[in-house]
Amino acid sequence: MKNRIKVLRAEQNMTQADLANHVEVSRQTINAIEKGKFDPSLPLAFKIAKLFERTIEEIFIDESL
Amino acid sequence: MNAHTQKAKKRTIILAIWTAAWLISLAFVSFSSELNLESHMLTLAATLVNLIIGLGMIWANRNYIKNLDELQKKIQLDAMAATLGIAVVVGLSYSLLDINNIIPFDAEISHLVFLIGITYAVGIAIGAKKYQ
Numbered sequence: 001m002k003n004r005i006k007v008l009r010a011e012q013n014m015t016q017a018d019l020a021n022h023v024e025v026s027r028q029t030i031n032a033i034e035k036g037k038f039d040p041s042l043p044l045a046f047k048i049a050k051l052f053e054r055t056i057e058e059i060f061i062d063e064s065l
Numbered sequence: 066m067n068a069h070t071q072k073a074k075k076r077t078i079i080l081a082i083w084t085a086a087w088l089i090s091l092a093f094v095s096f097s098s099e100l101n102l103e104s105h106m107l108t109l110a111a112t113l114v115n116l117i118i119g120l121g122m123i124w125a126n127r128n129y130i131k132n133l134d135e136l137q138k139k140i141q142l143d144a145m146a147a148t149l150g151i152a153v154v155v156g157l158s159y160s161l162l163d164i165n166n167i168i169p170f171d172a173e174i175s176h177l178v179f180l181i182g183i184t185y186a187v188g189i190a191i192g193a194k195k196y197q
Contacts, residue, residue: 021067025134032196038136 001039002061005030008052023047069134076129083122090115136196144188151184152177 009019016034020027023044032038040048049056093100094111130141156177163172 017067020069024069026070026073026137027067028193028196029134029136032136037196038139041135044135 002036002063003033004059004061005048006034008054008059012052019048019051022051072132073129073137076125076132080122080125080129083118083125087115087118087122090118140189140192140196143192144185147188148181148185152181155180 005019009016016030017027020030023030024047025044029038029040033040045056045060049059052059090111094108094115097108097111130138133141159168159172159176162168163170
């Protein structure tokens with residue numbers, strides 16, 4: 001699954017560690033999500049969406065659709 | 066290092082302390098004959114202490130796993146699944162080799178524990194590398 005986290009993070013001048021701190025996961029998890037190696041759970045996706053004030057669909061793109 | 070990582074580090078240290086205490090108490094019971102603990106009561110007491118510390122280690126491990134984030138839990142689950150499968154399959158094959166006298170030595174439980182440890186460590190390393 002692709003996502004726009006890296007772009008949104010850059011827009012807000014936020015590091016991976018800052019984002020990880022906000023959503024209470026490790027920096028490695030944010031890195032794996034950004035690279036598309038790991039798909040977050042729905043609660044974590046909601047937390048990220050809420051932080052960036054976007055909907056989940058605006059951040060995560062399902063390539064199979 | 067963020068707050069989550071700091072908490073995880075603290076729980077890792079707590080787990081390491083429990084594990085070290087359990088290993089020391091296990092070694093104490095294992096080598097009790099060499100320590101001249103001829104009293105059965107003393108050996109029984111040392112075994113009970115080992116068991117209680119073991120329960121503490123299980124609690125610390127549960128607490129450690131419970132507080133990992135979702136990716137870390139996935140890495141742990143993958144490593145544990147591989148460890149369980151390999152331990153059962155290889156362990157039983159190894160036991161059969163011993164029963165049928167194909168290997169010249171006894172299949173000891175310590176060999177299985179060693180295999181479990183190595184498989185789990187390799188599984189964690191592969192998982193960490195995969196999601197790097």
